[in-house]
Amino acid sequence: MKTSDFESPQVISSRISASSSKMKLGGIGRPRKVGCERNLASALLQQRQAFRIIQNDIDVTPKPLVHPAFSVIEENQVTALETLGIFQTGSSIQLISPSDLSGLRASSSILFKSSMPSDDMQLESLLTTQVCEILQEEEDAAPPPFFVARDDSVILHERPETVTITLKETQTFFIFEMPQLTGDLPTPEGQAIKRENEYYEYVTVGPGSNRKLIDAETQTIHVLTKSRGTYLGVRPRKNQGMFVNNWVIHDTYAAPELMTEKDGRLMVHSKESMRRMRETQELRYKLPEPEVTPDLSLEEQLSHICRNTRFLDAARVMERLIANNVFLAVQKRFTGVTVRDPYALDLCFDYRLDLLWMHVCDEARCRPVASFRWSPANASVLAVGYGAAQAYKRNGLVLIWSAKNPSHPARRYAFDSPVSDINWSISRPNLLAIGFYDGNVKVIDVSAKDVNVIRQSQRETSPSCSPHWQVQWWSGDEQFDYQEQIYTSDQDGRVYCYRSGEDFLATEIMRLYRMEGKLMGVSRIHHCVTRNVPISRQPGALVLRRHPSISNIYLVGSDEGCIYRCSTTYLRQHIDSFSAHDGPVYSLEFSPFCQKLFLTCGADWCTRIWAEGLTEPLITLSTTMACVRSAQWSPTCSTVIANVASDQICIWDIRRKTYSPVSVTISSNSARLVAADFTTNGNQLVVADIEGAVYIYNLEGMPFPPYDQNKVLIESIHKAMLTKPELLRKLKKLGPPF
Numbered sequence: 001m002k003t004s005d006f007e008s009p010q011v012i013s014s015r016i017s018a019s020s021s022k023m024k025l026g027g028i029g030r031p032r033k034v035g036c037e038r039n040l041a042s043a044l045l046q047q048r049q050a051f052r053i054i055q056n057d058i059d060v061t062p063k064p065l066v067h068p069a070f071s072v073i074e075e076n077q078v079t080a081l082e083t084l085g086i087f088q089t090g091s092s093i094q095l096i097s098p099s100d101l102s103g104l105r106a107s108s109s110i111l112f113k114s115s116m117p118s119d120d121m122q123l124e125s126l127l128t129t130q131v132c133e134i135l136q137e138e139e140d141a142a143p144p145p146f147f148v149a150r151d152d153s154v155i156l157h158e159r160p161e162t163v164t165i166t167l168k169e170t171q172t173f174f175i176f177e178m179p180q181l182t183g184d185l186p187t188p189e190g191q192a193i194k195r196e197n198e199y200y201e202y203v204t205v206g207p208g209s210n211r212k213l214i215d216a217e218t219q220t221i222h223v224l225t226k227s228r229g230t231y232l233g234v235r236p237r238k239n240q241g242m243f244v245n246n247w248v249i250h251d252t253y254a255a256p257e258l259m260t261e262k263d264g265r266l267m268v269h270s271k272e273s274m275r276r277m278r279e280t281q282e283l284r285y286k287l288p289e290p291e292v293t294p295d296l297s298l299e300e301q302l303s304h305i306c307r308n309t310r311f312l313d314a315a316r317v318m319e320r321l322i323a324n325n326v327f328l329a330v331q332k333r334f335t336g337v338t339v340r341d342p343y344a345l346d347l348c349f350d351y352r353l354d355l356l357w358m359h360v361c362d363e364a365r366c367r368p369v370a371s372f373r374w375s376p377a378n379a380s381v382l383a384v385g386y387g388a389a390q391a392y393k394r395n396g397l398v399l400i401w402s403a404k405n406p407s408h409p410a411r412r413y414a415f416d417s418p419v420s421d422i423n424w425s426i427s428r429p430n431l432l433a434i435g436f437y438d439g440n441v442k443v444i445d446v447s448a449k450d451v452n453v454i455r456q457s458q459r460e461t462s463p464s465c466s467p468h469w470q471v472q473w474w475s476g477d478e479q480f481d482y483q484e485q486i487y488t489s490d491q492d493g494r495v496y497c498y499r500s501g502e503d504f505l506a507t508e509i510m511r512l513y514r515m516e517g518k519l520m521g522v523s524r525i526h527h528c529v530t531r532n533v534p535i536s537r538q539p540g541a542l543v544l545r546r547h548p549s550i551s552n553i554y555l556v557g558s559d560e561g562c563i564y565r566c567s568t569t570y571l572r573q574h575i576d577s578f579s580a581h582d583g584p585v586y587s588l589e590f591s592p593f594c595q596k597l598f599l600t601c602g603a604d605w606c607t608r609i610w611a612e613g614l615t616e617p618l619i620t621l622s623t624t625m626a627c628v629r630s631a632q633w634s635p636t637c638s639t640v641i642a643n644v645a646s647d648q649i650c651i652w653d654i655r656r657k658t659y660s661p662v663s664v665t666i667s668s669n670s671a672r673l674v675a676a677d678f679t680t681n682g683n684q685l686v687v688a689d690i691e692g693a694v695y696i697y698n699l700e701g702m703p704f705p706p707y708d709q710n711k712v713l714i715e716s717i718h719k720a721m722l723t724k725p726e727l728l729r730k731l732k733k734l735g736p737p738f
Helices: 032-046 066-074 082-083 188-204 246-254 271-283 298-306 309-335 707-719 727-735
Strands: 010-012 015-017 021-025 093-097 109-114 121-125 128-130 257-263 263-267 352-359 369-374 381-386 395-400 411-415 417-422 431-436 441-445 454-456 468-474 485-490 494-498 506-511 541-548 554-559 563-567 578-580 583-588 599-601 606-611 619-622 627-631 639-647 648-653 661-666 674-678 686-687 694-700
Touching: 032 583, 128 468, 257 441, 298 309, 298 563, 309 352, 309 627, 369 674, 381 417, 395 431, 417 468, 431 468, 441 485, 441 599, 468 541, 485 541, 494 541, 541 583, 563 583, 606 627, 639 674, 648 674, 707 727
Parallel strands: 369 417, 583 627, 627 674
Antiparallel strands: 010 015, 015 128, 021 121, 093 109, 109 121, 257 263, 352 694, 369 381, 381 395, 395 411, 417 431, 431 441, 441 454, 468 485, 485 494, 494 506, 541 554, 554 563, 563 578, 583 599, 599 606, 606 619, 627 639, 639 648, 648 661, 674 686, 686 694
């Protein structure tokens, strides 16, 4: 319908003003009652959709409030007419539309008036519309079908006095059902099964069978049978007579000491047989009597007894019992039986070291400690390797100490060459690999009291003649049938792999060369140019560490302060290198909580923390003007580090501060310290010096380990690097966990 169907409008300045015009709406029936308001509103909306309002050839008809896609739920919709409550009981109805119609940006007002008593409804419209632009908008693809709940104030909701609840059984679903194949004969089910079996026999092999059954060969297992049984010969027997009177029987059972129990039965012995049996049992615990000869003196006889194995075992047990009276209190602290109360009022985190005991003996006195390792199978067993006592003496010593007797070693093994390094086997804890200054490598069995060499390198298969500074057991891969192999690094800058076969063949897998030019990393002091030609072109490989997560990657530290990243798949060629210290590197350890972090210490008085992928140190720890011989991560607290410099034991906590250690302990005999390591549980610290003494310290006043060790470690490093924003940005680019 166009606007001309109404009274003629007058257009002034693109505004349309229409006087009141009356239009007769047909098809609206008679007045509706209050109960039929919903149907009347729906009818009005349907008739409104038939009208079209066109202005200047533009359809400006308001869009319907209900999308046609939801017409199927029309009877559940609440129209705008019902919401406004315009249908009321009375003789007239008045409709007032909202001022803002959908699809129009100008204001419009439509007023409808109707008289209810008439048969038709008259529409009086005052239309004022201002069109500024093309008033068309794209229709929504899927408008939300929301409905406004109707709230009738006349209806009052009351709580019923009784509520009826009907419980119904849900449908049963059978996921798996296995019918029973047997039944009890007296029951009706059993009788039915019996009748079915009888009927089956009747129709198959009985008179009711209408077809013949044919026996044919099939591919089944052929069972071999015998026509006669197996004959076994009769065991020969013989009778043996014995005369026993009543008095003998009475005396035997009246003496309970002549009766023994074996396998739940009482065995009766005679006095002579019982005496011989008791003598045999007593001989097991007695030392063998030495052969008394007139040629041997008393001292020689005692010397013969002291060399007996049983006597040595008994003496070792007695020594441990006597030592228990002296070291009982500290042994309880070492094993964790006695611990400090964590809820004590005087608890203070002072990172203090308390000396428990020292491993010192006459054989090891004045011998420098080359290396020590805790046994992976027994936490109280410590193997210590010693060098030569004097420069002119070329001999070595390995002692096996036990916490059961800290004053005397449990094993003593002497060698012709000084010891450079030792290490335990993981798969076979009784094997100990030893590297010597003369280039030899031996594997001994510590279960034997004397030296029992299992493997030994030969000059034909192992051409190394320099000291092996590192000897380590690495788990093998598929190439070595997943067996442990021995890897060593020597003073000639070579890394060898010793196969565990009988030939004990050594294979050279890496050869280091001296640094040339400028490397990334720590800046080095420019020394004066000399004309001296070095004897060897290879630097000494002092440190060898396998990567904790990548099995074919390992790191090598040289005496020039360079760290080489190598791979077992690339022989005699390193992957990357950088300068870590201005001097020899003495230690390289990966963090037990974050495998992308490792620390190094060297002769430039510093301990540095590095991240894989960066050639700049994250944190530098330095105290006195002395080389740091060893540095270790704590296995229980991720931010605690221990190192030794000169005669000082320094404990660092990078969570608190990095410019100075939290505690410093001086060695008791003021000797230069050469090695330090934590125990497996992290409660003790082991330190060795050049005088042959090994100190066992208990860590007191240590902080409680955090819940998320890795998170605390990374946060502490970020806090310490606030003054290095450029390096911190590079660290975060490495990805998780940084």
